[in-house]
Amino acid sequence: TGSLLRPADLPAFLLTAIVTLWIGGFDILYAMQDIDVDKRDGLHSIPARFGVGTGLTVARLCHLFSVALLVAVGLLTGLGWPYWLGVVVAAALFIYEHRLISPTDLSKLDLAFFNVNGYISVTIFVATLAALLLS
Template sequence: MGTRLRLYLELIRFEHTLFALPFAYVGVMLASRGRFDGAVWLWVTVAMVGARTAAMALNRLIDWRIDAANPRTAGRHLPRGLVRPGETLALALAGFALLAWSAYNLNALTARLLPVAVIFLTGYSYTKRFTWTCHFWLGLTIGAAAAGGWIAQTGAFEPATYALWAAVALWIAGFDILYATQDVEFDRAHGVHALPARFGVRTALQVSRALHVLTWLLFIVTGRLAGAGPWYYLGVLLVGLVLVYEHRLVRPDDLSRVNQAFFEANVVISLSMFFFTLLDVLTR
């Protein structure tokens, strides 16, 4: 039982929840303006675990044959036979069940938006088969976590909701483009659509930098619209420094530190925004 659970957590890269979950909480905190509602935090957490589980399980299932052909990903669980396709599908359905359960326990708007969430969580895995804009679809999907946290608290869209969603979406798209630079030759040979494969590594890195500049500016806009205080902006400043560091790790002629830029830097960004927003809310 413990072995299967460990395999499932590895399959869906559960540790990558650290990218999106803190921003869902940031959405809750900025929208709450200091009012703590334990039920909202609980159901947002359940929703995020469910959405993350469903999306990653389906992604692994949908991309199974692509992963098997790529030397970088051939060691994943499905290509190696460590987890069966039926188990993976069951895991995805269980994730969607958790997402639905939480959506109906939050408010009317989260319940109405549930079908849209399911479509995006399922559909983004297919986009790499026909468009190099797949990174933006991924960003839009994961960025919805931040908007979802806001909506879970307020039951409504507000201007800051869109700004936060856009900031997280562009951040995700930017680092997904960085990550895709590892597979340029494979993607071109196998007809997988990605921005680095379409335009080259140098252009991809330039686009990623531009997206992260916009991310940083949108975090400032979000704070202005949400009435954030100095601790929030200190967090935004730290995020800017980490983004600069992230892009210094990767060069067109040296992609050896892409994984370090992908995971370590981005976890620091998400956790920094969470902790500094929390400090801001607690001290206002």
């Protein structure tokens, strides 16, 4: 009693961090198409302030930390092999997402943002559900 964070609550806090980093990463990617508008309107997006290259680096770091925290959640909760398969597939999808775009070619940004992120979310959900149902 009196403690803000119990050990049993840690996975929920980590999941919050995962989603925050994941959304932050793909929002930075999506903001790359609006750099000129952001600058014109005085909006301070990461790509508008620091450039596309730095934006890509920050988005990659966000997604890397998301995967690292997915691993931490799996270790803390003891989820089974379907979860781990999902984490591996999600990590591969993050890599694919970031290979689709570069500082000099944003032509596949919609594919990276809309499609690949959809695949990642479904992968993590199905893998987690399968791990829970099989445990």
